[in-house]
Amino acid sequence: MINNEKARAWESADSTFAAHCARRHIPLRGTFELTPRCNFHCKMCYLHQTSEEINLRGKRELTTNEWIKIAEDAINAGTLNLMITGGEPLLRDDFATIYNEINQMGFIIGLNTNASLLDEKYYRLFSKYPPSTVSVTLYGADRETYRRITGNEGHFDNTVKGLEYLKDIPTSLDIKVTFIKDNYHKLDRIRETANRYTDRFAINYMVFKPVPGVSSEAESCRLSAKECLNIDISNRKYYYELRKKTGTENEYDPAASENDPHRDYGLDIYPEVLTCLAAKAAYWISWDGRMLPCATFDEMATEPLKEGFSEAWNRLPELFAGIRHPEECVKCEHFYTCPNCPAYFFAETGSYDTVSPYICDMVKERTKSDKQEDSRRRPQDKTAKQCKTINNTD
């Protein structure tokens, strides 16, 4: 991999610059969700829709030119980091056209993909014009797990083929895995497979109910609070042992990212109810052209193509004027460390100010375990440290 050192140095500088932009309300980070279609049919997916379903809802994906127009507007408004995602973005026939256009504009481009559609044609495109980062979602380390999660065992072979292509592309490759009941016991094998291609490996175990109009099995296949915790601990253990052995910290070592800087600088910037960069320095353009604060806030949107990009961006925070954290959360001792985002609450309960038992149980399970955990792994009390940072914001 080329220039990885430089890429890493930039990533850490990026957080500080993001804070600088959030304070000035600059839309630094954008995501373009090119399509909700996907060649996989993952049982827990919150977004996936077929062409027929899109038509039935009387909607349509943005055209090639509409995406290019939004990209031009985004450049003028100050977007630097642009993530291209889906659905599966490589499924669009015009992907190369859109990519070639926006690639010249001055973004630092990231691509989210399941890798299975990467072929000779995309290999040539990305070898010539590589995205700065590529994030691949991996679902398992064997065909059977892929069959159970994505609906087709052949997707595993195609993903591996795609990863083989990516290995030779000069980009910074991440592999991310969402754990549900079907791949719960496979962490070690999946990480091993991922590590054949990159050491940048991250896990996720939070699975939310789908956006309105999409059906998924999220609720029945996601892990319980206890299982989430187990998988998290098991991953931490692996990195702890690795660190002990090599004496160096892997960047995906969960201990290395204990303090989420987004929460540190997000809390005192309007709209305070959002504890991340959403609507402060980050936005999401949905496949049908709406501007959202992030993928999860599907209900809150402005219309960049109708009202103009800058107007849509400027209006985005106002949509949150009436939203508050539930009283229960504000009084809760875990408030600063809990992912108590109103968007998650909405996805789970249909209301922004109703606590979701799914999130609450997970946090409480985690706290219980933290208290028992060996202090060598958690040398500082995170809550205390974060409160201090928040009080000291300039």
Next chain:
Amino acid sequence: MKIKNGYLLRTIADTNIVVPVSERVIEFKGMITLNDVSADIWRFLETEREFEEVVTYMIAEYSIDKEVAKRDLKVLLSQMKENGILEYDK
């Protein structure tokens, strides 16, 4: 000498940022930030220039003496060279 094609100088939130695009992403990942003076010289170097020409430009633009201009320019150029950003006419 001049700045290679494929590096875009952008100003975001009052910060001058150089972003590699297209093929340049292969040789340089990430970004470079520049102060206002360096950004100005960067723009001047987007066209082919001789060292002395840049020095003359700096003296006229910033009312500094020749020695200071030469010293500062050498530092900037060596950083650019280190990052492979400059190209030279044969």
